[in-house]
Amino acid sequence: MACPYFYPMAPHMEGGGAATAMMPLGGLWTGTCRALPGAPWQPGDAILRHLCNLGYARENCRRFPPGDGPDAVRFTVLAAGPASLRLYYVAERDHHPFAHGPLEYSSASGSLIEPPESENLARQAAAYAESYLRRTEWGGPGA
Numbered sequence: 001m002a003c004p005y006f007y008p009m010a011p012h013m014e015g016g017g018a019a020t021a022m023m024p025l026g027g028l029w030t031g032t033c034r035a036l037p038g039a040p041w042q043p044g045d046a047i048l049r050h051l052c053n054l055g056y057a058r059e060n061c062r063r064f065p066p067g068d069g070p071d072a073v074r075f076t077v078l079a080a081g082p083a084s085l086r087l088y089y090v091a092e093r094d095h096h097p098f099a100h101g102p103l104e105y106s107s108a109s110g111s112l113i114e115p116p117e118s119e120n121l122a123r124q125a126a127a128y129a130e131s132y133l134r135r136t137e138w139g140g141p142g143a
Contacts (some may be wrong), residue, residue, distance in 0.1 A: 001024045001054065001055035001056060001072035001073060001074045001092065002024045002025050002052065002053055002054070002055050002073050002074075002124050003035075003052050003053075003054075003055045003057045003064075003071070003073075004055070004069065004070045004071065004072065004091060004120060004121070005033055005034050005035035005057075005064070005065075005120060006029075006031055006032075006034075006052040006053070006055075006124070007031045007033075007034050007040070007119070007123050007124075008025055008029035008031040008127040009029070009030055009031040009032065010031075011030075011130075011131070012028035012029055012030050012045075023053055023054070024053060024054065024055065024072075024074055024075070025053060025075075025124060025127045025131055026075075026127075026131025026132050026134075026135070027134075028048075028053055029048075029052075029053060030048060031048070031052065034119075034120055035061070035064055035065050036065070047061070055072030056071050056072050056095075058071040068093070069093070069098075070092055070093050070098040071092065071093055071094070072091070072092045073090070073092070073121060073124055074090050074092065075087055075088070075089050075124070075128040076088050077132055078102070080132070080136065082107065083106070083108065084105060084107060084113070085104070085105040085107070085132065085133070086103075087102065087103040087104065087125055087128065087129060088100070088101070088103070089101060089103060089124075091121070101116070103115075103125045105125065105126060105129035107133065110126075111126060112125055112126060
């Protein structure tokens with residue numbers, strides 16, 4: 001359940017293996033906080049690991065904006081094949097569904113086929129797909 005304001009940019013150097021595969025984005029990611037429009041911020045490792053990558057940062061992160069928006073996003077793979085991944089996302093607020101829907105990631109283009117309006121959600125979905133592909137037959141060595 002990544003923070004909805006987290007924009008993942010690259011897998012974290014120590015982000016591989018079974019220990020991080022259960023992270024919400026399928027691994028530990030570096031990236032920027034986009035909670036304050038027009039003021040992206042690069043959080044340190046402790047904040048990245050415990051707030052950005054794990055979500056539910058409301059009342060724990062000084063940058064988390066007030067309001068009724070979601071506080072976490074989760075993803076799952078509905079179907080996987082050599083050409084694409086069918087994903088499903090659920091944005092949550094206080095551990096309850098806030099928004100949800102299907103997404104499809106093209107392995108050939110390395111992007112979502114019909115990206116959602118939210119750039120953060122689109123990048124998080126792509127990061128999740130990239131993590132999944134690194135660990136599976138569809139994107140691993142020999143694929």
